Amino acid sequence: MTSHLVECVPNVSEGRRLKVVDAIGDSILGLPGVWLLDRHSDPDHNRSVFTLVGTPSAIAEAAFRIVASAAEQIDMTQHRGAHPRIGAADVVPFIPIEGLTRHDCVALAHEVGARIGDELSVPVYYYGDAATRPETSDLSALRRGQYEGLRDAIQDNPARQPDTGPSRLGSAGATAIGVRGPLVAFNVWLNSDDVEIARRVARALRTSSGGLQNVKAMGVLVGGRAQVSMNLTDTRRTPIAPVVEMVRREAARYGSSIWRSELVGLAPRRALLDAAIWYLQLPSETVQQTLEDRIQGALGRSIPLLE
């Protein structure tokens, strides 16, 4: 049984040319100690999300290869998409899963970052728990002006110097490397083609404009429909169900409603179980009452529920 496990979720700025996404995924093919758990591509966001898990040394190598492959194949001067981005390998978070702490993951993130800066000449910013200064800890601040805006700012503005790598932006852009807890990337489409409604709903929802804690949200047009695209950064404290109900209520204010939702990548099981418990009016402890968990626990085949 493996006892040290880290998750890594590289987001790359390509969601249309699937051959390029395949090639990026292939860069870790056959690497021992790493498993590709999921891949999600979105043509409107023009972005793909890989979910990997592995031992610390293997996951560090895998993260480096994905950044290298994306940097080689994606030209940010040509990139258009609904999702904000600063680079080919836009963001690379590490998440502790088993047998190690966030602190251990910060060391890992800095090690990978230094290698990317040195060997690939890609500017690297550390964010989340891996940040070395307050200015870069928040991803949305770090992405201000996106690739195009950062191209000038990285040379002119001392506050926007990278943590490692050159202070200039090539066609691969920059990469944000971070450490965080499990996050739920959750999109809700409205029954509307008016992106302005999604933007208003997002504004009412998100932490940064006075909404709910632990919610990042933006309004975008995806597949011709208004979408509220969210990152829920702590679903233990700010669970999915009331967030979705707030989306529903804010959308109703503009005469709209929820068409459907989607989960981007993977979510901690508990985030979904808690939603069932919320809607069904069950006590919170019901999360412990699934047959499979008890069987896995009894037979010693379980991993802990992620917090």
Add this chain to the structure above:
Amino acid sequence: MTSHLVECVPNVSEGRRLKVVDAIGDSILGLPGVWLLDRHSDPDHNRSVFTLVGTPSAIAEAAFRIVASAAEQIDMTQHRGAHPRIGAADVVPFIPIEGLTRHDCVALAHEVGARIGDELSVPVYYYGDAATRPETSDLSALRRGQYEGLRDAIQDNPARQPDTGPSRLGSAGATAIGVRGPLVAFNVWLNSDDVEIARRVARALRTSSGGLQNVKAMGVLVGGRAQVSMNLTDTRRTPIAPVVEMVRREAARYGSSIWRSELVGLAPRRALLDAAIWYLQLPSETVQQTLEDRIQGALGRSIPLLE
């Protein structure tokens, strides 16, 4: 890794004298190859539910011991409770989990039943997939008149002869032994002390009176509140979420609403995940998007999601 696993969920007619329930549970203490996963006691129903899992031979021995212990310690002539019952060890279902079929479980159920009839002189009825004739296949038909009614009927009515064991009811009553798929025992309390409302809601819900498929329901008074007590026998085809919404709507018809719910014993994880998916308007395939399942799958520590 164990490759043959059976679940067994004995329901015994004691939910008040917890020392008796303890003693029944202790009868399987130290038995190798069996794990007690859960125990749920309800004083109003005056009933306890044990959830066990184990290898076929160990689970057969465990089921026998629990029936023997319950038969010895519970006097049905003194038993009162909200839940219908025919015996001390009222119902003993077997559920295939891994590496064997329902057909294999029927052989196991018949083997345990024969031993109970012979060694304990307790009349045994086979129900569900283990039934040998249509009259006993449905548990509610089998329980008609309950312990008190069956005492006469077992002697007078040829259709109510047991499958094995004596044709007379002692203080231990009779035991129904069956094979079924995973079932969700789900109770919903209403904001009312009027049991008649719960009875009407149950009538509107249950299969036998024209409601939803795969739903057994009754209205009872538990803790001074009206409760709709349900067995959902196939949550893949008739999921929890629309059942709960129908309870909500029928209760509203009588000016009432849902106070809270509870899960009795354990539920297949998928039944809860499907409820989250239903309410959050996610696509059904989202059930495959939990991080823990993917990790367990990658590391070979998973058991299949129960259907």
